[in-house]
Amino acid sequence: MNLVLAFALVVALFVVGPLLIVVPMSFSTATSFEFPPPGYWLGYYRAFFADARWTQPVINSIGIGLATMLLTILLVIPASFAMVRQRFFGRSAVNLMLMMPMIVPHIVMALGYYSYFSHLKIIHSPLGVVLAHTCLSVPVSYLIIAAALKGFDRNLERAAMNLGAGPLRTFWEVTFPVLRPGFLIGGLFAFIHSFDEAVVAIFISGQAASTLPRKMFDSIRIEADPIISVVSTLLFGVVLLAVISPLIWRVVVKRPV
Amino acid sequence: MVPPVGSAAIKSGSSDAKAWLLLLPALAFLAVFFLVPLGQVVFFSVMDPGFTLKHYTSFLSDSFYWRVLWGTFQTAGIVTIFALLMSYPLAYMIVRMGGHFATVMLLIIAMSFWTSFLVRTFAWMVILGNNGPLRAILEAFGWSPAPQLLFTRFSSTLAMVHLLIPFMVLALYSVMKKIDMNFVRAARSLGATPFQAFHRVFLPLSAPGIVNGCTLVFIMCLGFYVTPVLLGSPREQMIAGLIGTQIEEFLEFGEASATSVILLLVTLAIFAIYNRFVGLDKLWG
Amino acid sequence: MTALDSRANSAARGMLAGENGTMTKAYLEIRDLVKSYDGWQKAVRGISLDIQKGEFVSFLGPSGSGKTTTLMMVAGFEKPTAGSIRLGGREIAPVPPHQRNIGMVFQNYALFPHMTAAENVGFPLRMRKRPAAEIAKRARDALAMVGLADFAGRQPRELSGGQQQRVALARALVFEPDVLLLDEPLGALDKNLREHMQVEIKRIHRELGITTIYVTHDQTEAMTMSDRIAVFSQGAVEQFAPPLDVYLRPATRFVGGFVGDSNFLDVTRGTDGGLTAAGLGALDLPAPEGDRFHGLIRPEAIGVWRGGEAGEHCIVSFTVEALVNYGDSVLLIGGGHGLSLRARIPFVQATDIHEGNTLQLAWRRRDMHLIPA
Ligand SMILES: Nc1ncnc2c1ncn2[C@@H]1O[C@H](COP(=O)(O)OP(=O)(O)OP(=O)(O)O)[C@@H](O)[C@H]1O
Ligand SMILES: [Mg+2]
Numbered sequence: 001m002n003l004v005l006a007f008a009l010v011v012a013l014f015v016v017g018p019l020l021i022v023v024p025m026s027f028s029t030a031t032s033f034e035f036p037p038p039g040y041w042l043g044y045y046r047a048f049f050a051d052a053r054w055t056q057p058v059i060n061s062i063g064i065g066l067a068t069m070l071l072t073i074l075l076v077i078p079a080s081f082a083m084v085r086q087r088f089f090g091r092s093a094v095n096l097m098l099m100m101p102m103i104v105p106h107i108v109m110a111l112g113y114y115s116y117f118s119h120l121k122i123i124h125s126p127l128g129v130v131l132a133h134t135c136l137s138v139p140v141s142y143l144i145i146a147a148a149l150k151g152f153d154r155n156l157e158r159a160a161m162n163l164g165a166g167p168l169r170t171f172w173e174v175t176f177p178v179l180r181p182g183f184l185i186g187g188l189f190a191f192i193h194s195f196d197e198a199v200v201a202i203f204i205s206g207q208a209a210s211t212l213p214r215k216m217f218d219s220i221r222i223e224a225d226p227i228i229s230v231v232s233t234l235l236f237g238v239v240l241l242a243v244i245s246p247l248i249w250r251v252v253v254k255r256p257v
Numbered sequence: 258m259v260p261p262v263g264s265a266a267i268k269s270g271s272s273d274a275k276a277w278l279l280l281l282p283a284l285a286f287l288a289v290f291f292l293v294p295l296g297q298v299v300f301f302s303v304m305d306p307g308f309t310l311k312h313y314t315s316f317l318s319d320s321f322y323w324r325v326l327w328g329t330f331q332t333a334g335i336v337t338i339f340a341l342l343m344s345y346p347l348a349y350m351i352v353r354m355g356g357h358f359a360t361v362m363l364l365i366i367a368m369s370f371w372t373s374f375l376v377r378t379f380a381w382m383v384i385l386g387n388n389g390p391l392r393a394i395l396e397a398f399g400w401s402p403a404p405q406l407l408f409t410r411f412s413s414t415l416a417m418v419h420l421l422i423p424f425m426v427l428a429l430y431s432v433m434k435k436i437d438m439n440f441v442r443a444a445r446s447l448g449a450t451p452f453q454a455f456h457r458v459f460l461p462l463s464a465p466g467i468v469n470g471c472t473l474v475f476i477m478c479l480g481f482y483v484t485p486v487l488l489g490s491p492r493e494q495m496i497a498g499l500i501g502t503q504i505e506e507f508l509e510f511g512e513a514s515a516t517s518v519i520l521l522l523v524t525l526a527i528f529a530i531y532n533r534f535v536g537l538d539k540l541w542g
Numbered sequence: 543m544t545a546l547d548s549r550a551n552s553a554a555r556g557m558l559a560g561e562n563g564t565m566t567k568a569y570l571e572i573r574d575l576v577k578s579y580d581g582w583q584k585a586v587r588g589i590s591l592d593i594q595k596g597e598f599v600s601f602l603g604p605s606g607s608g609k610t611t612t613l614m615m616v617a618g619f620e621k622p623t624a625g626s627i628r629l630g631g632r633e634i635a636p637v638p639p640h641q642r643n644i645g646m647v648f649q650n651y652a653l654f655p656h657m658t659a660a661e662n663v664g665f666p667l668r669m670r671k672r673p674a675a676e677i678a679k680r681a682r683d684a685l686a687m688v689g690l691a692d693f694a695g696r697q698p699r700e701l702s703g704g705q706q707q708r709v710a711l712a713r714a715l716v717f718e719p720d721v722l723l724l725d726e727p728l729g730a731l732d733k734n735l736r737e738h739m740q741v742e743i744k745r746i747h748r749e750l751g752i753t754t755i756y757v758t759h760d761q762t763e764a765m766t767m768s769d770r771i772a773v774f775s776q777g778a779v780e781q782f783a784p785p786l787d788v789y790l791r792p793a794t795r796f797v798g799g800f801v802g803d804s805n806f807l808d809v810t811r812g813t814d815g816g817l818t819a820a821g822l823g824a825l826d827l828p829a830p831e832g833d834r835f836h837g838l839i840r841p842e843a844i845g846v847w848r849g850g851e852a853g854e855h856c857i858v859s860f861t862v863e864a865l866v867n868y869g870d871s872v873l874l875i876g877g878g879h880g881l882s883l884r885a886r887i888p889f890v891q892a893t894d895i896h897e898g899n900t901l902q903l904a905w906r907r908r909d910m911h912l913i914p915a
Contacts, residue, residue, distance in 0.1 A: 004346050035388065112295050
């Protein structure tokens with residue numbers, strides 16, 4: 001048992017170790033990827049924030065992510081209501097359709113979008129990336145929102161109607177507020193999915209609409225630009241914050257006075 | 258007096274219409290922006306400019322492509338096996354120990370899970386690089402000069418194992434945490450050794466997690482683009498990388514499409530097998 | 543409390559059926575109600591009930607017998623496949639649920655999780671566009687009525703099960719509904735709390751005099767609370783009668799078996815026209831119509847026969863096969879003469895009885911109730 005535990009700890013170390021290495025790299029003075037760093041400074045942070053070739057993709061990614069999120073939940077919420085609440089002929093086929101973008105390898109879709117969007121003249125535009133990312137975000141968002149909907153107690157709606165609320169008021173006063181967290185999480189996942197998506201973006205976002213993952217990909221592959229370590233550290237920092245903040249919250253708030 | 262409401266037929270008819278109305282936006286959107294481009298890939302794979310199967314025949318008759326396909330399978334298999342062997346003990350200890358240990362381990366897994374593939378790939382780039390710590394360590398142990406690590410099959414396989422372990426751990430964990438430990442205790446009370454109890458009781462009960470995790474990891478590996486392209490050997494591409502090259506360097510849409518269709522078919526076949534024996538809804542249940 | 547009081551008075555002005563000898567026209571009339579969810583099997587198969595204004599009616603029956611389905615149709619959440627529901631003489635089938643003015647307490651309470659107790663209770667008044675001051679006051683009064691005046695600002699998840707239950711009750715009553723429906727409202731509570739709430743609900747019913755339908759599968763609850771009980775089985779009502787009638791004079795064998803513990807004897811009409819029971823001989827009972835009956839005799843109506851004049855008693859010899867001690871009483875299980883019987887006797891009379899003993903049991907002939915087979 002101790003042996004298993006030791007092995008588990010080694011695996012855990014293998015999982016975190018490489019993540020942590022990007023942090024010192026970002027403060028390194030080296031001009032290429034070199035570890036341990038020959039010296040430390042903040043120069044590349046300054047360079048990152050001053051360089052539009054880096055900041056623009058960040059802005060693009062955030063904008064594209066937000067648009068994707070909005071579009072995705074607008075499509076997925078009504079679809080989830082139909083899938084969870086109605087029994088109709090063809091339901092399982094529709095279910096498969098909604099999950100399909102998760103099944104098809106992204107590189108295949110990248111090729112499809114590349115030629116299709118060239119044809120539609122929306123290649124290398126944010127619009128094209130948003131449309132593609134929305135398709136790819138539908139499954140994850142659908143899974144979350146449909147699960148929230150399945151967990152929703154329909155007696156709440158019955159109670160509202162019983163107490164005098166019409167169908168529309170029931171939706172706005174009860175159904176929507178109760179489900180809002182689920183909708184938001186579904187949207188958040190769409191955002192994250194878009195923000196992280198690399199393959200399709202590499203092929204269709206181009207220079208003009210370049211997303212951050214595409215810029216990072218190019219930077220690693222072509223330029224070996226040390227600023228990548230700054231971006232990596234910042235992204236890792238955001239994740240770290242998001243993952244441990246509930247924990248910190250719990251410790252701080254629940255600490256006995 | 259109003260007639261008794263709703264014959265079953267009328268009722269189900271109107272609810273069908275309602276369902277389709279609610280589904281219309283999503284289905285129309287997916288049809289136009291998902292099915293059409295996907296269909297185009299299939300279409301271009303058999304057109305040049307008229308109907309032809311030459312992209313497939315050239316793919317299937319060229320040993321280079323077979324090597325890519327076989328290499329991709331091999332890599333995916335190796336990554337899956339290593340990810341499983343490393344993840345299973347970790348997931349097991351998480352459910353067995355619980356408490357702070359579990360919290361910390363799940364935190365680590367979540368951290369890795371949510372960190373962009375590109376960030377993690379970059380980290381491996383540094384670690385395995387020519388001026389990186391791993392070669393320095395090897396050389397310190399007297400393996401000098403240390404072998405080239407980056408841009409080999411080893412580097413991309415190692416990085417993919419690292420990248421996909423969180424998926425495997427989560428797939429295993431979600432099944433394991435539902436296993437009632439009383440089964441194991443019962444087995445022990447009936448005379449099983451700890452190992453027998455694990456082997457005869459816990460392991461079979463965790464099998465759905467193993468199947469899910471392996472399917473997920475294997476499929477993700479098959480279509481993996483970013484990491485093999487950045488870290489792997491340019492001479493031993495995986496199939497996704499090959500598609501990328503066909504598009505970017507040669508603008509060979511016909512060939513790229515045929516390769517894509519083959520990748521798609523392989524992927525769909527695995528999903529179909531999974532669906533046949535387990536049920537697709539369980540994969541992301 | 544003014545609004546609730548005025549209601550209470552009007553309701554209390556007595557419209558209980560039969561109280562003044564005349565049967566007033568029913569307030570809630572359910573006629574030949576049928577419900578099929580799939581167009582094939584019937585969850586409810588032609589139920590007819592006449593419920594008087596102010597009456598407290600229980601729906602009692604095993605799981606899946608159609609109680610909730612019937613309630614849902616009254617509340618308007620399910621459309622009847624056939625049949626009609628009239629409230630105060632008006633057909634309510636075309637009225638959507640939110641316009642029916644029928645209060646309902648759900649089994650899991652269905653309190654809105656994003657609103658406080660007071661907001662929950664105020665909700666129906668807000669839907670009715672009452673002025674804010676009135677809403678606040680009436681919500682407060684309603685919460686006070688259920689003893690939760692101090693909990694107005696709490697979220698549902700900050701309330702105990704019993705408190706949530708009360709909030710749900712206050713919410714269902716605050717808008718002065720014409721009918722109150724409760725679907726197993728106490729099912730999730732522990733025994734003590736359940737008994738406490740039974741008393742509470744009866745008190746509120748007495749104060750407000752509101753027509754109430756109470757769904758339960760707990761027979762004691764139905765017996766102690768109701769004016770009348772409708773016993774459900776497989777989508778039909780087997781009997782609709784006051785509690786004592788249901789207990790002492792069940793209309794069907796199902797009712798006799800479902801409510802309370804029971805012995806059933808096969809009773810047939812002999813060649814001479816009198817009734818005989820297998821293993822007992824002539825019963826010497828007034829014979830109703832019919833040739834075959836189930837003779838119901840409650841275990842607690844059977845006692846140990848210590849000798850003497852048989853008179854109006856039926857006496858059987860009985861061998862004890864098993865003996866279950868309940869503390870205050872003892873259940874004897876056994877039989878004789880091809881008859882199997884359960885008898886429940888006070889503990890003090892059973893101290894000298896053991897398994898394997900043979901003794902004489904007796905009951906008064908008129909304590910046997912005959913149900914046509
Ligand atoms: N929404 C539904 N769709 C299909 N069948 C249903 C539905 N609701 C109830 N039924 C069926 O109708 C029958 C009656 O169910 P109902 O819920 O009315 O029983 P009940 O008497 O309330 O039982 P319980 O005491 O368990 O609550 C059951 O056979 C049930 O399976
Ligand atoms: Mg029910």
